[in-house]
Amino acid sequence: MRGHIHFLRRGAVIRLSGVAPHLTLLDYLRLHEGATGTKEGCAEGDCGACTVVLRRRAPTLPSPASGGGKGGGLVYDSVNACIVLAGQADGADLITVEDLARDGSLHPVQQALVDFHGSQCGFCTPGFVMSLFALFHAPNALPGTAGVPPASSLSASGRDARGPRRIGRAEVNDWIAGNLCRCTGYRPIIDAGLAACASGAKDRFAADEPETARALAELDDGADVFAGTSERFFAAPASIEALANLYAEHPDAVLVAGATDVGLWVTKELRELRKIIWLGRVRGLDVIEDDADRVTFGATVTHAAALPHLAAVDPDLGEMMRRFASRQVRHMGTIGGNVANGSPIGDTPPALMALGATLVLQNGAATRTLALEDFFIAYGKQDRGPGEFVRAVMVPKLKPDERFRCYKVSKRFDQDISAVMAAFKLRVEGTRIAAARVAFGGMAATPKRAPAAEAALCGVDLADPRGGDFACERLSVDFAPITDHRASAGYRMKIAQALLRKAVAEIAGAPSRTTRVIGWREEAHAPAE
Ligand SMILES: Cc1cc2nc3c(=O)[nH]c(=O)nc-3n(C[C@H](O)[C@H](O)[C@H](O)COP(=O)(O)OP(=O)(O)OC[C@H]3O[C@@H](n4cnc5c(N)ncnc54)[C@H](O)[C@@H]3O)c2cc1C
Ligand code: FES
Ligand code: FES
Numbered sequence: 001m002r003g004h005i006h007f008l009r010r011g012a013v014i015r016l017s018g019v020a021p022h023l024t025l026l027d028y029l030r031l032h033e034g035a036t037g038t039k040e041g042c043a044e045g046d047c048g049a050c051t052v053v054l055r056r057r058a059p060t061l062p063s064p065a066s067g068g069g070k071g072g073g074l075v076y077d078s079v080n081a082c083i084v085l086a087g088q089a090d091g092a093d094l095i096t097v098e099d100l101a102r103d104g105s106l107h108p109v110q111q112a113l114v115d116f117h118g119s120q121c122g123f124c125t126p127g128f129v130m131s132l133f134a135l136f137h138a139p140n141a142l143p144g145t146a147g148v149p150p151a152s153s154l155s156a157s158g159r160d161a162r163g164p165r166r167i168g169r170a171e172v173n174d175w176i177a178g179n180l181c182r183c184t185g186y187r188p189i190i191d192a193g194l195a196a197c198a199s200g201a202k203d204r205f206a207a208d209e210p211e212t213a214r215a216l217a218e219l220d221d222g223a224d225v226f227a228g229t230s231e232r233f234f235a236a237p238a239s240i241e242a243l244a245n246l247y248a249e250h251p252d253a254v255l256v257a258g259a260t261d262v263g264l265w266v267t268k269e270l271r272e273l274r275k276i277i278w279l280g281r282v283r284g285l286d287v288i289e290d291d292a293d294r295v296t297f298g299a300t301v302t303h304a305a306a307l308p309h310l311a312a313v314d315p316d317l318g319e320m321m322r323r324f325a326s327r328q329v330r331h332m333g334t335i336g337g338n339v340a341n342g343s344p345i346g347d348t349p350p351a352l353m354a355l356g357a358t359l360v361l362q363n364g365a366a367t368r369t370l371a372l373e374d375f376f377i378a379y380g381k382q383d384r385g386p387g388e389f390v391r392a393v394m395v396p397k398l399k400p401d402e403r404f405r406c407y408k409v410s411k412r413f414d415q416d417i418s419a420v421m422a423a424f425k426l427r428v429e430g431t432r433i434a435a436a437r438v439a440f441g442g443m444a445a446t447p448k449r450a451p452a453a454e455a456a457l458c459g460v461d462l463a464d465p466r467g468g469d470f471a472c473e474r475l476s477v478d479f480a481p482i483t484d485h486r487a488s489a490g491y492r493m494k495i496a497q498a499l500l501r502k503a504v505a506e507i508a509g510a511p512s513r514t515t516r517v518i519g520w521r522e523e524a525h526a527p528a529e
Contacts, residue, residue, distance in 0.1 A: 002223040005086065005234065008093040008215055009033075016086060017227050021234040022266045022273040025089055026050045026081035029096060037097040037126050041180070043082045043267040045260060045329055046415065048179030050082040051127040053134050054331075055093035055205070057216050059286070074209050074216075077304075077331035078134035080178070083263025084332060085256065087227070087234040087278055091219050093212055095205070097126035100133060108201045109133050112192035120183040127179050131327065132193045135167070135175040137205065167197040177414035178326020225281065232274045236281040240362070243282050243389065248364050251386035253277045257300050258332035260325070261341050279336075285391070293397055299336025299390045306335050313355070313397055314404040315524035320347055323408055326415045336390040339372070342382045342446065345418050345486070349376070349447035351406045353439040354423035357395045363388035373439070376446035401434075402427050405503040409442075409495055411486065413518075418442050419487035422499040426457065426507055433460045442487070443479040443496055452477035453500060460504070468504035472497040 004017035019028070026043075029035045029052070041049035058073045076095075100107035106114065109132040119125040172193040173186075181189060224246075225236035235253075237243040247253065253275035256262050265271045279285055279300050288309055289296040295309050303324050311318025324330055324347050338348045339359065349372065357372040363385055372393070375383050384390075398404055406423035410416035421441035427434045436457035438450040456471035481492035502515050512521040 002221065002225045002227075004227050005090045005225065005236075006219055007089040007091065008212065008219065010099060011215075013215075013219065014094075019086065019234075020272075021085075021087070021228060021232060021276040022271075023086045024082060024263065024266060025052065025079075025084045025086050025094075028086040028089075029081060035096055035098055038081055038130075039123055039126055040082055041123070041127075044264050045080040045083045045178075045325070046180070047124070048080070048127040048131060048176070048326070048328060049124055050080055051078050051130040051134075051179065051328055052081045052097075053078055053095040053130055054089060055095055055212065055216075056091065057213060057220070074213055076134045076137040076205075078131050078175075078178075078328050079332050080260075080263075080328045082267060083259055085234070085259050085263065085266075085276070085278070087225075087236060087276070088256075088259060088280055088332070090225065090236055090278075090281065091216065093216060095130075095133075097129050100129065102204060107133065107203060108199060109136055109192070109196040112196035112199075113189065116188040116192040116195065118184055118189040118192040124179060124181040124184075128176060128181065128189055131176050131179050132172075132196060134327070135172065135193060136197055136203070138175070167194060169194065172197070174322065175327050178328045222283075234276045234278065236278045238281050239283055240285060240391070241365075243277065243279065243285075244362060244364050244387075246277055247389060248387040250275050250277070255279060255340075255389060257334040257337040257340075258302065258329075260329045260333035261337060261343075279334075279389075285336075294394055295397065296392050296394045297335045298392050299340075300334050301336070303330035303333050303335065303338075310395075311524075313395065314406075315521050316404060316406045316519075317351060318524060319519040320351060320406055320408055320421075323410075323414065324348075329415075335393055339375070339393060340382065340384070340390045342376055342380060344379065344444060344446050345421070345442045346447065347408060347418055347421055347441065350421045350439040350441040351423040352393060352395055353447060353449060354406070354425045354437045355395055355398075355404070356425070356437060357393055359390060360392040360394065361388050362391040367391060369394075373447075373449050376448070379445035398425070399427075401429065403507045405506055407499050407502070409499070417486070420492055420495050420499070421447075422496060422503070424500070424503040424507075426503075428462065428507065431462045431508075433457050433462065438500070440479065440496060443481045443492055448479070450475060450478040457504075462504070462508035465505075465508075467508075468501050471504075472500050475500065 004015045006015045029038050039049035041047035054077045055074050058075050172190045222238050224238050224242045227234045237246050254273050256276050256278045285298045285300040287298045307321040338346045353373045358369050359372050359375050360369050403426050408418050409420045410418050419442055423439050425437040436454040438454050441447045452474035453471045456474045460467040475496050481489045483489045
């Protein structure tokens with residue numbers, strides 16, 4: 001058992017104990033370390049001014065004893081320091097904007113921002129620098145995919161194993177979608193990102209990777225972490241068994257996975273979280289099993305890691321995940337957290353419900369499974385007992401006669417929560433719909449299936465252009481949406497009906513170029529239908 005949190009900072013090991021369990025990484029930097037280069041703008045993960053990089057070992061990097069560390073194998077994850085807890089840096093190398101320039105020479109991304117006039121007031125600039133620095137070190141991506149490598153191109157470590165680097169505008173856009181700039185305008189910033197990444201320059205971080213990988217391997221002690229007292233602690237169990245025991249002992253503790261929801265309880269609701277169990281060190285909880293007929297995500301699989309696997313199930317899932325928050329949030333936020341929080345406007349639950357996903361829950365040594373839709377009981381109420389946690393989500397892949405579509409409607413394209421999220425899985429026999437699973441977010445107090453519309457879809461002839469009309473009407477039996485600041489009830493119902501009509505039209509054969517403004521399936525190399 002280790003009684004402190006430890007991480008690397010500028011080559012030295014920092015050991016933290018006796019700090020508030022919910023201390024954010026930003027407060028650690030600004031208040032404890034006095035490193036004020038990292039800014040606070042929104043304190044809710046939206047503006048990116050607080051972006052820092054957590055450099056970690058790629059999951060399969062061998063231990064030093066087996067010769068690991070050769071040539072690096074490190075990942076550079078941009079994260080929002082304002083909502084990430086300091087304890088979540090455990091085992092990582094924390095890099096901030098102050099660390100980039102050395103001996104009077106700017107880092108290539110900083111120099112490019114100067115050369116392309118990518119900064120005016122400069123408040124947003126440290127965050128842009130760090131997002132572009134993460135991109136500078138990111139794996140390759142194909143043009144036109146906004147940085148989404150297909151699952152088939154990933155090595156076992158999750159890194160992209162393909163050849164020389166090619167960066168496009170869309171990819172830079174994607175990496176800075178979580179950074180707001182109010183005065184410079186994005187074109188010069190994007191130009192700077194393109195120039196810095198295309199230069200092929202190596203920086204000192206690339207040079208010190210073997211050494212850092214060795215230092216990180218030494219920090220990776222496999223010990224359970226318990227920093228604090230039984231009344232007030234930050235704990236990070238290292239195994240599923242240790243997690244189950246600790247949570248059974250402290251069912252009043254807050255489970256934290258990525259903290260992209262929980263962080264806001266701290267910064268916006270000013271909640272004092274006295275007992276925190278962080279899941280980020282639990283071995284085996286971050287595993288993805290991608291089999292022929294299903295993909296199983298361990299609860300702490302991040303959205304960034306899940307993305308290529310979901311995109312391989314269906315391109316619409318890839319597009320949904322690309323529009324899920326920002327890179328920073330996707331690097332920390334997890335599939336388990338998105339399900340467990342029970343939000344009626346979470347993006348993945350409707351899509352996973354339409355696919356027929358099953359949840360694995362664990363309490364002590366006992367596990368149980370249930371259909372994902374049965375997990376959501378009422379607003380803020382999920383089928384999860386004291387001491388019980390989400391262990392995995394099992395997602396069936398599409399069968400040859402099944403067609404899938406999902407659509408996210410939000411006020412802003414990037415970095416926005418859905419007003420309505422819709423997902424459809426139709427089984428098609430000839431030209432007829434033989435079975436339907438339809439699920440919506442933003443239409444009820446929980447993510448919810450649409451049984452009346454599903455029944456109305458069964459038997460519809462796809463050759464009939466008005467075939468989906470009755471199912472659209474039946475959505476008003478399934479849902480009575482509310483009006484809030486994201487959308488009115490009337491808008492929600494209208495858009496839900498329009499999305500159902502669109503799904504039926506596309507599955508009947510309408511090319512997505514005629515039904516969508518962007519996110520064309522044809523370009524995403526959709527499987528033949
Ligand atoms: C700027 C921003 C943009 C966002 N955009 C989107 C978006 O586009 N779409 C969207 O759906 N969401 C969005 N979110 C919300 C959030 O990112 C997601 O809900 C995310 O998936 C939460 O995962 P997490 O690991 O960070 O959860 P955490 O914040 O760590 O936890 C969330 C909740 O789940 C519980 N929990 C976590 N893991 C488990 C587990 N294994 N078992 C039991 N309980 C558990 C926690 O106790 C907590 O109650 C956004 C958030 C931010 C800050
Ligand atoms: S301060 Fe705005 S994202 Fe962190
Ligand atoms: S330079 Fe002022 S907000 Fe970006």
